[in-house]
Amino acid sequence: MSSLTILGGHAAPLGATFDGEGVNFAVFSQHARRITLCLFSPDGRAETHRIDLPERDGDVWHGYVPGLRPGQLYGLRADGPYAPHEGHRFNYNKLLLDPYAKRLTRHLDWHDSLMGYKVGHDAVDLSFDKRDSARYMPRCVVEDVLFAWGRDKPPHTPTSQSVIYEAHVKGLTQLHPEVQHKGKFLGLASEPILDHLVKLGVTAIELLPAQAFLNDRFLVEKGLVNYWGYQTLGFFAPDPRYLAHDQIAEFQHMVARLHSAGIEVIMDVVYNHTGEGSELGPTLSFRGLDNRSYYRLADDPRYYINDTGTGNTLNIDHPMVLRMVLDSLRYWVEVMHVDGFRFDLCTTLGRTPTGFDRGASFFDAIRQDPVLTRVKLIAEPWDIGPGGYRVGGFPPPFLEWNDKFRDGIRRFWRGDAGHVPVLADRITGSALQFDHSGRPATASVNFVTAHDGFTLTDVVSYSQKHNEANGEGNRDGHNDNASANLGVEGPSSDEKILEARARRRRNLVATVMFSQGTPMILAGDELGNSQMGNNNAYCQDNEIGWIDWSACDPDFLKFVQRLIAFRREHPILRQKRFLHSRERILDGMEDLFWWRPDGTPMRDLDWSAPEIKALCAEMRIASGTPAYAQREEALFLIFNRGEAVSVKLPDCPPGRRWRLWIDTGHPEIEGEVIDGPLLRASHESTLALELEAYSD
Template sequence: MAPVTFGARPDKSGIEFAVWSSRASKIELCLFDAADHEIERLPMVPGEKDVFQLYVKGAGVGMRYGYRADGDYDPARGLWFDPDKLLVDPYAVEVDRPYVYDARLGARRGEGGDTAPLMPKAIVTALPTAPSVAPPLFQPGGLIYELPVRAFSKRHPDVPKEDRGTLRALAHPAVIDHLKKIGVSAVELMPVTAKIDERHLPPLGLTNAWGYNPVTFMALDPHLAPRGMADLQATTNALRQAGIGVILDLVFNHTGESDERGPTLSLRGLDNLAYYRHEPDGRLINDTGTGNTLACDHPAVRDLILASLRYFVSHAGVDGFRFDLAPVLGRDGEGFNANAQLLAAMRSDPVLSDRILIAEPWDIGPGGYQLGRFGSPFLEWNDKYRDDVRRFWRGDSGMVGRLATRLAGSSDAFIGEKQSRSVNFIAAHDGMTLADLVRYEKKHNEANGEANRDGHDENLSWNLGVEGESAEPRIVAGRAGDQRALLATLFASRGTIMLTAGDEFGRSQHGNNNAYAQDNELTWLDWEKCDLALEDHVAALSALRRSLIALSDTEFLTGQPRNDKSLPDVAWMTETGLPMDEAAWNDPVRRRLMMVLAGAGEDAGRLAVLVNGDRRASTFVLPLRDGYRWLDALDQDASAEAWRLVEGRAVAFMIERRADKGEAG
């Protein structure tokens, strides 16, 4: 496509508007006043490369506008032109109000009337000169904290009421203190761009709480950012000053225009066949489960996505991005291509090439599971890690070898590479919370209004008694111990690690594993009922991980020395201190494992991670070296011993120190 700057660009004399469509016969620019009245409708001038442009002299910053596109209307062939539908500019950087679903937005041509009163209007915004962008703070191997902006702070007692549920809350000192306490390297903000509710939610009295149903890719949701980009800029700056990066979770795989019954809001009305993937007969391809799939191999879509990413880097200074259902970004007519033009452009673009890029490496289309295939520098969510760790702690047989593979960085998923690109996680926004994993064996999504049919049926979860909360001390203690063990496993694993907000202090959604529509106290974090002992445990684990390169390194563990003078990077042992042999690895009932990691230097002490997956306590015999002694890594005042008793279902960390100098490895 031609190097045209799309959207609305103000100067001293007026505004230049530009929008792209290859099939529209006519596009009109509609201007609105602050009272939402349409004050002018102006035909745009078609030009080269299917670009419609218009310069409006005398118009200025703050002008509200939208587009109307006309052309052939034949939905069966994928043509949806309807001048009654007011369309939001795909390049809008601010909208005047949130999107609200109304059935009239999806009415057929000639049946629903003018949708302008129902639609947000784009606001012409003068963006400041982009400052020099600092390098990302976050580096692979750190701790990502996945965070739903609204639910995170809606009930936070220290945040001013007017800021609760917004981006501004994240800049509050109490919030930053919490993030620093648990050692967060970067917050990953679940979608903050403007979205719309799925059409089945309003009749149920529900709303989309997660934000994975976007309309415009650059305009922020007014609920979350009442001051638009200024809120994201201020929050990012405050977090950076505290040493915490910001990663945006963005959705470029579909839009809220949904299937053929969905609303016409923007891309569908401008050029449906170009912006979305279609079957040869004109039917929408649904590789996302949402009704439509963006055609990321089309130049118009590719340019829009790249412009959106550059916008957030240049004007908010974010560290990087996580991409929902990321295989869509690399899909073309032949399937997924890791070297697709869009993915290649992200790697090489001068604005984006140093940013953190994280792929959710699956969608529901053909060949949709692509874990390990995105290539460097992409990090990838690792569901194999999630599932194998859950299976081990649930008590499934034959899991000790797979647990070791996950602890060592999941080299089986990233074949041929030296560094792990794995994002390890136990729980995420999609699924049960970490606390619910040990409370509920089955999902409880009744509140979603779909008769508990939605969400995953297999959660690899367990409970020690009746489902739900129990006051019986033995059960409560057992659940607390299981959570600690899961968290310790996460912090002991090679690769980048991710924790979802509230899992550090035991948040529960009462078994709901698909709470996307629960914008209420089910998902709002209850800060006044947090488990402070569990939170302190996470803080200690995080501090240990940050202090030892043996934990935060991303190189795969191989069992070989890094150089001629060093110890093997890892030794796998039984609880008796003997090397794991073939019989031990293949023992289906083995529940114990010792991982001994080499220190950073020739004389550095080792770190032993003792995993007891049995309900019974076990004594681990530690491997001894002359001139060294073992101490509890989380309580280094504890006396040195050649053995360590590990209570049932727990992970312990032992650090080796030189006996003469008392220096940590």
Template sequence: MPSDPNRPGVTLTREGTHFTVFSRHATHVDLCLYAPSDPSRETARIRMTRGESDLWQAFVPKARAGQLYGYRAHGPWMPGSALRYNPNKLLLDPYALAIVGKPDGSTGMLGTGGTTHFPGAFDNGAEALKSAVVDTYYNWRKDAPPRIPWQDTVLYELHVKGFTQNHPDVPKKLRGTYAGLAHPAVTSYLKKLGVTSLQLLPVHQHLDDQFLLEKGLTNYWGYNTIGFFAPHNEYASNADPTVQVREFKDMVKGLHAAGLEVILDVVYNHTAEGDERGPTLLFRGLDDRMYYRHTFDEHGSNYINITGCGNAVDSATPPTLRLILDSLRYWVTEMHVDGFRFDLAVTVARDHHDNYDANSQFLAAVAQDPVLSQVKLIAEPWDIFRMDSYQVGGFPEPWRELNGKYRDSVRRFWAGDEGSTAEFAKRICGSQDVFGWNQRPALSTINFLTSHDGFTLLDLVSYASKHNEANGEDNRDGDNANHSVSCGVEGPTQDPRVLNLRARLRRSLLATLMTSVGVPFINAGDERGRTQKGNNNAYCQDNELSWIDWSQCDEEMLDFTRRIIALRKSMANLRRTQFFSGQTDPATGIADVTWLEGDASLLCHEEWHDPKRSFFGALLDGQPPVLLLFNRGDLPQTFELPGTNATVWSLIFDTSLVTGFLPPDSRLIEGSVSFQIKASSIACLRLKRGPALANAHC
């Protein structure tokens, strides 16, 4: 690859290595080289040359892959003007492809002397993290990205380490690693489950918070990024930086071979440097003013904390926007990932006035990018502390959005909340009220019930309150509005009635997810009955509380999950790409959706808003038509099945049954007869023959 002085990062050539880093306000920048065999030993220090576009450059003859390096930036110490230069701190390359080391959170990483705001005098070069030069060559031959359409996508969120850390069929040395995730025992399980796309919790290099280390905990989830190009080194089975990058590529290639997409959960909204009391690792020391969002007033500058993490990356400045886009393209073109889920995406989509803007610099750049506009893009459509922080439905195409309204509405319905039925019906129909107003497609909504952030599915029906004592914050952390139920007993129980109700509710929740319009999203382990013992904020629990326990499994729930995913895949009317319109199909004589009362009459407007309403039917047109019956109440309800004496329905599944599913056509219901739907249940019937609807009216 030829040397390019206008390309930030590292370029390997036959003659040596070219280093380029951005800093607008530095007066000098030094490139520091360290010995790969002894990362604490500095072997050379080279004064870099400022080039165009504030890019500092240095060429090192004979420098090869494996070379460790960092930067020292000289300049003014003027915190009130958002300038915090401190040459005593070794800085990471924002474009580093691999990072070596694991800082212990000591004060040597801090850029200030405490409340005095004077530059820390301690030189941390020996102990600091080091960037590594990487040989990027890789043989991608025969790699075949699945390129799964949105309507066929089933997302499955997992943690690279936690998913295989206790897997008995993965070799011990590979457990918790990229290689472990691509092991045949894992891919076989995932394929049999039926999911199509793995959404990996953050794999960018991240840092553990000092306050967690002091409590013997770590930032397990990884939403504390310090390397936008580097795979997290602790998830690799090999210490060599180049081998680590290749192991990640091997993982992607192996998952692709199994037909699975790889979606990365990415954190471009903040970094692990935190506020002014945090460590100086990269952006703060290179150019605090250009990389972070600040407020400026008569008292000086302050970090804008709209992420809850102390800082917000300024994606509206040209160098930062370029870095984010370069990072995204790198993961697509060089690492072959299939898409991204953006943490606190509203922060990344803010303009230079710090306001959310659907036409912001970042969103406009992605929309026209020939690479990024073609991959899966998922927004977490909120941040915090601003009037415009909640933006569900506010992102432009081609974005999809995690639909928090879906999660809350479906939870409220199955928790038995009065007045929740009409809202529930909107959500299972694709949330047209949220996405349709600006011509967004029905598949804009990512429907989810649980995720890493909150209760597991089992805990959602086992705990009325959170139990986060293990986090060491006196149970103050975590969301209090969970819309969860305990089914009469808080936590574990041996009461068979409680256990049966919890199992039924889990089946009903999952069946709702798989029969809703939109893209379904499953939290890893929910299909097995995974519990976090009521902890709804296990971000710091790198232990058995968060890891998948492969020695325990609710086999009935696992079987139901496989079957309900397979059913969705087999029926086009459960994978709609358009919102319902109410239009009648001339071929079948029925509308694309018909809402039914228990006597098979049409469910009319005022009945939807009856606060006591707990049951209804939905007849979906298709080949063949399908009838869904919902009953969130505590008592069974009787439905008169639509049709005539010539109509025959076949019961597909009933979540009141332990197995959920019946053998095909094992229960045929002939004629216009009554069907009893049990409490807290969904039943699904397929039209076998005859008319599906006869003279239904309000």
């Protein structure tokens, strides 16, 4: 190895930072005795230098190497005690990833030498493996993160106007016939995808994990991969599989292109755990750098607290781990220009030694951060730990995935008894969960499908999950899907079954778009995409997990476009303030009226009456809302899950009339004036009428 000069450098920023003349390296480890920088040849095969970082400020080890340039490949080694019962798992023989690395060269190749212990040894993880793991590890890459953003301007779409589109980078693009860079960030930034999103009318794309993640060994051994990406290894690096030319600028280009189309980019991020797994997992980064600091450990520190179900839980209570998370979030906002985050298993991020705390350090840190308070923050409000289900329990400005909406709406349209009041709660913003602490109605992210579960087509085509392709004997995935096959399990050529399925799909999406809150749809649902009954396609990087553009249902796509446009054009459906019925008036002005089909107000006993299968809601602009629409404007919504029924419309003031814009039973209707007080709602249908002014 040729000699290199290493100077003291600086303790900040953490990671590898190029300053034009050289590279500063800074790494946190509270318990290490030594941190070594390993440099590699351009092809990554030869380890050319090992240099101990010469300085330590507090718990940050650092050094500066003059002359190094962007593109330099590197890794780390950490020396310290290997004492699992004390929480320490240092093994200098293992090459480690820099937690702040901006790019990784590839994915690791599974080999027993990646473990800090001897696989198969009687003492299991208490043994010590002396083999060097470098051959099987990816390399970190020094990056110059500057990008010519030009006139890039984040859309800053108000939450009240947002429609979120949850998508997988590869799943969305792999089978599109006109996309050149299939399965890549550049493919997502292509004209065909942008054109589709703009015509659909969505305002934000929420990407499944795109930070560098791990392919689990048990999946690789079965010929599968981690498709969804919920096993993060690099919180600053885009996953290599989505880069066409190994340049982080490809992600930045994608964001700029989406912004130019008026579409925000929200990242699904996993800060609750890492891909290193339990004490039987590999030593790849955090475990080898400082296991006791990075992870929450049990009373016997040999073992990990597993509130996430993945084998470990990140120790957000540690100030340097919290700093890493916040630095990562700010990096994606300031350097990569993303517009928000969806936090996987967000309850875990608020866990303290005494349980979940909405005032935990993670939430308090974000709420005071001048960068992060400018972007959208969405919580997945549960984990598998004790008391982990926390829907409605997060502090502002967080929005939350509302699975109560998903389950309640599916069950209403399936015909389950007792779900008329559930429907009423959900379409008015789930006020019981969210109407507190000054939170707006938009805090509820309303959806009936997401990546985790059935697609919309499968919700109406399968009564049972069909996950055999996952290789787990169909034991994985949710068993209770609130779905129905409407006559036959899976694909059908029966016209009556197909029509019933199409009608129910229209009803489900219409209910999402007509509800107070923030709507989210799953990519491919608007096309009629199916996963063949697989409700847990986390490992299906194939036709099961990819969207089949060739099977597009053009009529349904057009109908979804109309629904999104209707929501956009009617502020009544997207208010920040919660609506009040007569029982919840705050200022003497009603803006929500519940009607029976016969035109009489819903009574207390009606809410539990089994014969009531149609609910009518008259909505107006919430009192106190800025006057961006006339006070007398109203929408009349009909949700009929039963047989056809005649509905008496509310009386019209002089110079006003009802116009029918949406009818899921007759999707061809668009803008029909209703003459007379009665309207026929066909069986299992959703209707939306607007009260409009007219002159003779």
